[in-house]
Amino acid sequence: AGSVKTLSTGKITEEIRTAAYSSEFSGYHGLLQTTIAVEPDKVDCSSETLPCGSEGYFRFNQSCTDFYECHFNTECQKFLSSPIETCPKCLKFNAKKMRCDFPWNVPECGNLHNIKMKENYCTAPGKYFVPDDCHKYYECIENSNGTIDLTVKTCPSPLKFNKNDRQCAEEDDIPVRPECESPNLYVGDLFDCRKFYRCNGGKPLITLYCPENAIFNGHFCERKSDSHLLLCGDVEGKFNALFSRVSNINTKSGPFDCLFCVGNFFGVNNKEFELYKSGERKAPIPTYILGPNSAEHANLYPDDDSVELCENVYCLGKRGVYTDSKGIRVAYISGISSKESNKHEYSSKDVAELYNACVRGNASFRGIDILLTAQWPSGITKNDPKKIALAVNKTSDLPSWLVLKLKPRYHISGLEGIYYERSPFRCPNLGDHDTTLNIVTRFLGLARVGNPNKEKWLYALNLTPLDKMKIAELLQKTTDETECPFDFTEIDHKIFNTKRKSAGASQYFYDTNAHEESDYGRRRPKRQKIEFDQSKCWFCLSSPSVEKHLIVTVGNATYLALAKGGIVDEHLLISPIEHHQNSLGLPEAALQEMNQFKEALRNFYGRDERVAVFFERNYKTSHMQLQAVPIPKQAVKELKEIFIDEAEARGLKLEVLESRNRLDQVVQANVPFFTVELPDGVVLYTRIKGNFPLNFAREVLVSGPVLNLDERSDWKDCILKKGAEEVLVQRLRTDFEPFDFTDS
Structure with missing residues (x-):
């Protein structure tokens, strides 16, 4: 996490992650600074001090970034001030909360733009x-x-x-x-x-x-909308100590959205919990706990899955996926691994069903934000330069398998009674059908609440939901990464008794079943070949299903239409009038006319300093569509590298063609493929061998370096009402008319 930078000299008394810098210009990373306790050296009681009326942190001379601390010195019997300190880069001093804070929480200091580092x-x-x-x-x-x-x-x-x-x-x-x-x-x-x-x-x-x-x-x-979360290890009945600490941190460094507890929530003596059940005391923030890890604790949990134990304390249940109000997805599984599944134990079937719950209905599953398990994953310390000795050694292969399959950004566990923050690692792609991104996983083992060794048991996270982050952000390298500690083939064989074959084959078998919403490990029946009904094609002009109000102009063999749910207003489609599945099967006349449309669109977009990106996906489509999206000229720089980088992040390999006309020499017409033609004439392609992300090209184009329109990554979120589509198409017909070579 880098070197710790504290607000003032002294010891950090709160067991919580603090601000850190990873390099000279890395900027602020991690969490807002928490409470700092100062143990002052010998001081001259007659020395001058800055204005102090009470203990705490105070703004210096109305500065938005400089502050000092006041503390009462028992030897001098008066308040003394610390040297002037400066908030970390990009943060402002919040006088109300007495801490460094995000600019949007300190409105009196203006907005966050052009913050002069002089300050x-x-x-x-x-x-x-x-x-x-x-x-x-x-x-x-x-x-x-x-x-x-x-x-x-x-x-x-x-x-x-x-x-x-x-x-x-x-x-x-x-x-x-x-x-x-x-x-x-x-x-x-x-x-x-x-x-x-x-x-x-x-x-x-x-x-x-x-x-x-x-x-x-x-x-x-x-972002301002990030989730602020607290995580804690085994509580073991020390509820007052837990909630007192959480209340203190939430007041001084919050607000936090919720608290997640792993390991044993209940202990030998649980009398303190009666105060919370009776309403005499209350958890300061919503608190979510895992289920029991032993038979003696099982009776302390209701039989119902996911239930409120007392005000603001909720049991998540056996397994599932919790999504908070800001979109953070938390996968969890309760108990100790076993061959059988009961209230305090879980089996291989449980982890398979948890995996299916995470990916079901999500064809472009990227991964999960947080994974919560009571047990540590087996082999987690492998390849890590930090050497530790496990106290309890209740590790299991089942959490290891979940990490490989779900690729969580954070994996949190308890039970071992020690604090361990592993060096980050990246799990490998598991085959053609693995759509997860090759993102970094950070494992945290949290100690017991109030442990005598003062090991960290409370941890804070500030997270943007994975699905709302740019791919480039998720793929950023860290300087302390290690190799993945897990071997999927070995673990999968041990758990499910699969054959020792390549990870890719195994991944295909499992993912296919997961997306079919069938039981894990059960082969689906062979599908019968489905004959295509051309009368139901959305893009054949002779079909009654075609939405003709989207058509801009029609040629002899092809036509130009508005893309439904387009990225921008001028996002258009070139399609053949007759039914052809892809461009490789187009007759020569249709191919020539399609090239005429492409040249017309280049000129059309060029009138306001934009250039065209064309792409085609011959996968899960029945009628050929060449999509055209205009982007600013200045966004062309490094566009090739951006496409290649983001393809690699998804386990894909984009290759370069000399020209678009050579695609038929490297790809057969009946083989699924994706191709994109960039404004500088570079053509990239890949043969699709597995579960290709349908929105891949769109997600690249809406990303920050290109159009910076992340909110338009899914076409279904951008669909206009029919009346608005008709108005837009009419305007496009008028604007495109000077470039229209057709007779329509």
Whole structure:
């Protein structure tokens, strides 16, 4: 997590993750700072102090970023102040909550745009490189009054700034920045908290921006709508200690949306819980717990699945998926693994059914945000440089299997009685039908509440739902990643007695059943071949099913139509009039006319400085559609790399063609394929071998580096009423008329 930066000198007394920096310009990462207790050194009681009337943190001279702490010194018998501190990058000091906070929570300090780092970055004198201009550098200069100002300076031509020795130097003497060798790394801007840069393998950096309601935290864009969650380990009947700590943290560092507890919630003595059941006391925030892990605790839980035990305390039940109000998806399974399934034990069938519940109805399943299990996964410490000894050793292969299949961003467990934050790892893609992204998993083993060794038992997370994040954000590399500790083939064989074959084959077998909503491990019957009924085709002009009000113009062999639920108003389709499944089977006349439409659209889009992206998906379609989407000219840069990177994230490989006309030389007409033609003429393609994400091209185009329209990633969310479609088509007919070569 990087080095810990505290609000002031002293010891961190709250067992909660704190602000940290992972590199010089990584920016703020993690959680807001929590309560800090100071153990002051010997002080001069006669020394001057800043205004103090009580203990706490206070804003310095109306600054939005500088603050100091007041504490009562028993030796001096008066309040003393600490040295002036500065909030981490992009944060403001919240005087009401006495802590550093997100800009949107401190309205008196203005919005989060163009936050001058003169106020909140210079904590010590020094020189720092400018990410997008190698001739310039930032210099933090200390004034006579102790404050530090930031200035921008330029090296004398032709010198450039050398980050290593922080001096201007000849270009030949400056090594390539190691942090920008990989195109997957990002660095934040010093002056604008929404601005950051994508490293480009030694080439000039690519400038990107977070959405209006977000700031770049060094790893991804952090949004106002993120979920703020607390996680705790085994409570074991210490309810007062738990809720007292949670209440304190929620007041000073919240509000938090909810608390999740793993491990044993009940213990040997549960008398304190009677106060909560009677209503004399109340959990400060909604608290969700797992079910029992032993027979003696089973009678403390109702027989009903997912039930309220007392006000604000809920049992999640045996297994399932909980989705919070902001879209965070939490998969969970209660109990200890066993061959049989009962109230306090779960079996291989339970984990299979949990997996099916996560992917059912989601053809483009990316993964899960959080996985909660009482038990640690077997082998979790493998490949991790941190060496620990398990106290209880109640690990199981079943949670390991779930991690491989669900690829959670966070996996939280208890029972072992120790705190362990494993180095992040990425689980491999399990075959053609695995649509999950190759995202990082972080495992956390939490200790017992109030344990004598003072090991961390309470943890805070600030998460954006996985489904609302850009793929590039999810794929960002970390410097401390390790290899995946689990072997899917080995674990799958042990649990389900499958043959020791490749992971891809096994994945195909399981995923096919999951999407068919049948029992895990049961082969589905062979399907009969279905004859296509052309009269029901949505795109054949002779079909009564075609929505003719979407048609813009008709040629001799092809036609141009508005895309239903388009990304932008000018998102159009080129389709053949007669029924053809894909472009490889088009007659020569239709192919030539389609190329005429493409050239007309290039000119049409070019009138307002936009360029065309064309793509075709010959998969789960019965009638050929070439989709055309206009994008700004400036978005073309690195578009090829963006498509390739995001394809790799889904286990796909896009290859480059010399020209669109050569597709028939590498792909047969009856083979599913995807192809995209970029504005610079580059054509990419892939043969589809498995469960291809239907919205792949659309998700790339709506992403931040291209159109920055994430909310339009699903066409079903963008459908207009028929009247609005008719108005839009009429306008398109008028606007396209100067470029229309047809006689219609």
